[in-house]
Amino acid sequence: MLELNQVSKSYSGVCALERCDLSIASGQTTVLIGPSGCGKSTILRLIIGLQMPDEGSIHFGGQRLEPARLSDLRQRMGYVIQDGGLFPHLSARDNAALMARHLGWSDERIATRINELAELTHFPTDALDRYPLQLSGGQQQRISLIRALMLDPEVLLLDEPLGALDPMIRRDLQADLREIFTSLGKTVLMVTHDLGEAAFFGDTIVLLRDGEIVQQGAMKQLLREPADDFVRRFIQAQRSPLEAMETNR
């Protein structure tokens, strides 16, 4: 579905991604994880075309990503960022409908689709006409997800979608999200720095460090057979402090 071949990217001399090869399987959830600055968000930004690779190529469904094709290809991807990126001047409904309306969908078709997605994401229908500033953080992320799913894209790109939420809301949304992914059967590529979240969502986990992929595989594999000392330490550091207290006693 998505192929990165020898992709490199640097920002003002600092290397963010180094000769990266990555293949994202269709219909699965892949989680990119690693410490800050490891290049995990860069991969998402390169795929959605907010940045162009310095070297290498990216293919989406067999088509190479090029500036001329971006607008079309983006309509086949949904992108959700940490703060939702909702447009404050538009109501929740209009945020979701923006692109569909631009493409000339009928009002009826738009309304039907939004209601469908509101049900799927457990977004209260009566809040659809509120503005982003009037919504809670969890509701903002749900609307952001509805906006991303509006055109029924083949791929969902989620850049720390739960990062700004408090733990209770986060837990609710995690459960809802996994249910949605499973029911839709979409290809999902998610970035997180939280190992628990990665384990919760990821069919495949990709661990990055300093712009390079260190290990790739199922979570169990990372736990049982860490590729090197860094992987071991990364996993160790993220074990719950509560758990650590339990074992030390």
Next chain:
Amino acid sequence: MCGLLLAGNCFAADERAIIVGSKNFTEGIVLGEIIRLIAASTGATVVHRQALGGTRLVFNALVSGEIDIYAEYTGTLTHEIFAQNKPASNAELRDLLAESGLVMSQPLGFRDNFALGMREPVAERLNIRRISDLRAHPDLVFRFGTEFTERGDGWPGLRSHYGLPQQDVLGVEHDLAYRGLAAGDVDLTDLYTTDAEIAYYSLRTLEDDLGYFPPYEALLLYRAELAQERPEVFAAILGMQGLIDEAQMIAMNSRVKLDGVQEALVAADFLNESLGIEVVAKSSSRIERFWRYTRQHIALVAISLCAAILIAVPLGIAAARWRRLGHVILGVVGIAQTIPALALLVFMIPLFGIGAGPAIIALFIYSLLPIVRNTYTGLTTIPTPLLESAEALGLPSGARLRLVEAPLAAVSILGGIKTAAVINIGAATLGALIGAGGYGQPILAGIRLDDVGLILEGAVPAAGLAIMVQLLFEWCERAIVPRGLRVSTRT
């Protein structure tokens, strides 16, 4: 809006209007009104562009054909306008004028010489009768009309001719100099010998004992071509030659300046009495004038502001999109803004002449910066995640600008337009200096006639208009700024 423009510029298509000009002092305006009324009595279409400015400006307007006729003085022609050529005789002067396609009439019958004047008691106490007597009193305070301080036949020549030692010499608006004299802050000013104030303030005119001031015979200066095209009108106008003596001119000046009678009425009375021309000059009521000035002022502001919006918003968008170009754009409009409004108006004269047109262009230039800058700032301060979200949706750049960026920058852009409008309303009062009309006209006339009521007739509505525009924009803000940006957050 259209009607407003027409009022200033266009007339019946078959016959060109005759345009009378006048310098910005009472006598010039009264003479201009006399010319206008005579020409109008022949059935011609006539406009009087009153109080256009100083000698240079009005003379240049005549040369360039923006006006057709105005009243001038021989001394001004020989010592100021043609000071370089030093014409020795009237024949030489006529030749010089003919080179520019101009003709001067026979004298109107009175002289309006320059003179120096002091208040009678002060002059008496210091025993000053002649200009040479001033040499003994170096501490006297001199305040001259702005033109007199700079003209070749004014203060510089006078000082060296008489060897005058005074240091405290400044140019002020001439009518303010009179008031300073009355208040005792000023010891001496320049006078015109037909000024009504000489008697009013009981001033002593000092004898020009070394013969410095040339004679200033009043006459008419006009364009030769028009005299040929419209001989019947000019025959009537030239009926003024030799008709006005000094006492009559002083009386007319006095009625305008001291009795507050409108120039048109004074001119009409004169024509009824001396030429037996039956003219009815309309005395415009305060309400009529208010509406006229309001129409003119709003036209100046509205046209210049609309043009500025049409140009400045796209410039601001371009500046935000291409940053390097943006520096150039912001730099250039920034420099335009630093030119004082008055100077900008004056720069417009050689390029675009006088009247509403150049004033609108100057105001347009003046309005650009606030709008360009606020558009630029509004667009460049949109948070990156929002810009990227719009891009990631797949919206093309035009749609992003229309659907996302422009609405998010709306508050800032509207603020820029509001600033420009308010600045514009104030700056437009200066337009009257170059004959653009508007609220500046009664303000200037009020200064000239020392009439606070007249000044307020312009100043109060200008302030009122600024407040109304402010309110209008606040209302617009409610209509234009998206509701989502005005709601309060839940927490």
